Amino acid sequence: MMKILLSETLRRLARRTVILAFVVVTVGCNGTGRSSPGGGGNPSPASITSLNPASGVIGTPVTIAGANFGATQGTSTVKFNGTLATPTSWSATSIVAPVPQSVTTGSVVVTVGGVASNGVSFTVSNTAGPGATGPLRALAANPRYFTDGSGKAILLTGSQTWNDMQDEDSSTTPAAFDFTAYVNLLKAHGQNATILWHKDLPKFCGWGAGGTWTISSAAGFPWQRNGPGNASDGLPKFDLTKFNQAYFDRLRARVIQLQQNGIYAIVELFDGLGIDVNRCGNSTPNGDGFPFTGVNNINGIDDGYSGGTQGDGSMTMSGPNAITAVQDAFVQKVIDTVNDQPNVLWEPSEEAPDNSTWWQGHMISLIRNYEA
Numbered sequence: 001m002m003k004i005l006l007s008e009t010l011r012r013l014a015r016r017t018v019i020l021a022f023v024v025v026t027v028g029c030n031g032t033g034r035s036s037p038g039g040g041g042n043p044s045p046a047s048i049t050s051l052n053p054a055s056g057v058i059g060t061p062v063t064i065a066g067a068n069f070g071a072t073q074g075t076s077t078v079k080f081n082g083t084l085a086t087p088t089s090w091s092a093t094s095i096v097a098p099v100p101q102s103v104t105t106g107s108v109v110v111t112v113g114g115v116a117s118n119g120v121s122f123t124v125s126n127t128a129g130p131g132a133t134g135p136l137r138a139l140a141a142n143p144r145y146f147t148d149g150s151g152k153a154i155l156l157t158g159s160q161t162w163n164d165m166q167d168e169d170s171s172t173t174p175a176a177f178d179f180t181a182y183v184n185l186l187k188a189h190g191q192n193a194t195i196l197w198h199k200d201l202p203k204f205c206g207w208g209a210g211g212t213w214t215i216s217s218a219a220g221f222p223w224q225r226n227g228p229g230n231a232s233d234g235l236p237k238f239d240l241t242k243f244n245q246a247y248f249d250r251l252r253a254r255v256i257q258l259q260q261n262g263i264y265a266i267v268e269l270f271d272g273l274g275i276d277v278n279r280c281g282n283s284t285p286n287g288d289g290f291p292f293t294g295v296n297n298i299n300g301i302d303d304g305y306s307g308g309t310q311g312d313g314s315m316t317m318s319g320p321n322a323i324t325a326v327q328d329a330f331v332q333k334v335i336d337t338v339n340d341q342p343n344v345l346w347e348p349s350e351e352a353p354d355n356s357t358w359w360q361g362h363m364i365s366l367i368r369n370y371e372a
Helices: 180-187 245-260 272-277 322-338 357-371
Strands: 018-027 045-053 061-067 076-078 094-098 106-112 120-126 193-194 203-205 212-215 223-230 235-241 264-271 342-348
Touching: 045 106, 061 106, 061 245, 076 094, 094 245, 120 264, 180 245, 193 245, 235 245, 235 322, 245 264, 245 322, 264 272, 264 322, 272 342, 322 357, 342 357
Parallel strands: 018 106, 193 264, 264 342
Antiparallel strands: 018 076, 018 120, 045 061, 061 094, 076 106, 106 120, 203 212, 223 235
């Protein structure tokens, strides 16, 4: 049974003002690993080559590409039009930093070792978007429809595809999904809703046309995969105490992009169907790598799965346990990531198993209480 909950967040002000801002990155000199011309003299200054995206609302994750940023952040900084940002990832050639609060359009600058990079313009828009004006609620005059508080009935109509959040296909190296083209397709057909699909199995078998399907590990899962040791799919085991920030950055960016285009985002949290009928077993390297099976994580968390196509122990418990503790932390992290957006609806699970009554009620209560 699939349950969909409305996000009960406060709607943002629908201002349509566009403000210009610059992004600046400052790089610290200690531990940057930057080379010095000719083996001596001053190190090469940090330089920015591009911003992706080059415009967006407050909170949008921006990937800053360039050179000489240093292997780690250290004392280096990123500023949007003079306002300090808090990067979520940092490498010598790429930085990801959300647009900070109260910033206006201007230059992004990276400062390393006290030396500022070139500035690249970033446009900040504080509009909530032209169409998705939620949060939605039942229309009192006709509860078959939603409304956004305006008294107008809103019918959600849209399309979905399975890899619009996690890159996946039947190869071992899934191709990147063109999310912008997908959003443009929805808009071109006058649609106002889509599901940001989530699958729990890194590898799943017997799905759709058959065969084995793989999900890219880059931004594909909420937890880090650094081992030690390999999971049943041949990749490093999960550490369920450490989030993979790239997953949440992608989720937020896509929710915001949908919002800016007037499209409601149904955020799917778990995939009941996959664990119920599409498991691949535990035989390395052809297993499914499911994070909650003991052989696939370093935390001693185990759903009791021992093989076959079915293994739904992560949803069929009758009370809280070690698995639900990890699931709860994930759900709270997702809410923290996108709950300020007015276009969010929650889908606790896609086709949760029939015998998951306690789990479904637990997740519904968790979402409502944590939002509150």
